[in-house]
Amino acid sequence: MRVYRVHVTIENKPLVRDPEGEVILRDLMIKNGFECVRKVRTAKLLKMEVEADSEAEAKEITAKMCNELRIYNPVVSICTVTATSGEA
Amino acid sequence: MRVYRVHVTIENKPLVRDPEGEVILRDLMIKNGFECVRKVRTAKLLKMEVEADSEAEAKEITAKMCNELRIYNPVVSICTVTATSGEA
Numbered sequence: 001m002r003v004y005r006v007h008v009t010i011e012n013k014p015l016v017r018d019p020e021g022e023v024i025l026r027d028l029m030i031k032n033g034f035e036c037v038r039k040v041r042t043a044k045l046l047k048m049e050v051e052a053d054s055e056a057e058a059k060e061i062t063a064k065m066c067n068e069l070r071i072y073n074p075v076v077s078i079c080t081v082t083a084t085s086g087e088a
Numbered sequence: 089m090r091v092y093r094v095h096v097t098i099e100n101k102p103l104v105r106d107p108e109g110e111v112i113l114r115d116l117m118i119k120n121g122f123e124c125v126r127k128v129r130t131a132k133l134l135k136m137e138v139e140a141d142s143e144a145e146a147k148e149i150t151a152k153m154c155n156e157l158r159i160y161n162p163v164v165s166i167c168t169v170t171a172t173s174g175e176a
Binding site: 036045047049051 | 134
């Protein structure tokens with residue numbers, strides 16, 4: 001058993017609007033002169049340490065858990081799980 | 089001028105507590121039988137498209153902007169900017 005670093009990203013599906021990102025882009029960045037920014041989409045990131053026998057298992061357990069615990073709303077959001085090669 | 093994908097991650101400094109992550113770990117994951125999870129730290133991710141002459145410039149502009157606009161609180165948080173090699 002080792003401890004692996006796993007990242008879970010939860011974000012709105014591409015076709016679902018992201019009002020928070022739109023406001024950051026329009027009313028914070030562009031209004032303050034940073035017209036070089038073209039798009040902002042916000043996401044929630046969970047940086048986790050997961051005990052497992054392999055990196056693949058850490059990723060699999062985490063993805064299963066996120067679905068079972070309904071940590072995101074599958075109707076509007078996507079949940080991406082990545083396990084980094086190194087131990088935590 | 090090209091458009092680059094830039095990711096901005098805002099998270100609490102390692103020595104600053106993250107109550108949201110602690111609750112997710114203790115009251116959601118461990119309480120539901122996922123004892124394999126050892127640690128959860130939450131972060132905010134901004135997925136951006138930034139117009140610049142190079143990847144390095146996209147990263148530099150974004151880092152400067154995050155500081156100037158006080159998009160995070162430097163007392164408690166760290167802000168990490170990464171530009172991905174590909175165009176958006």
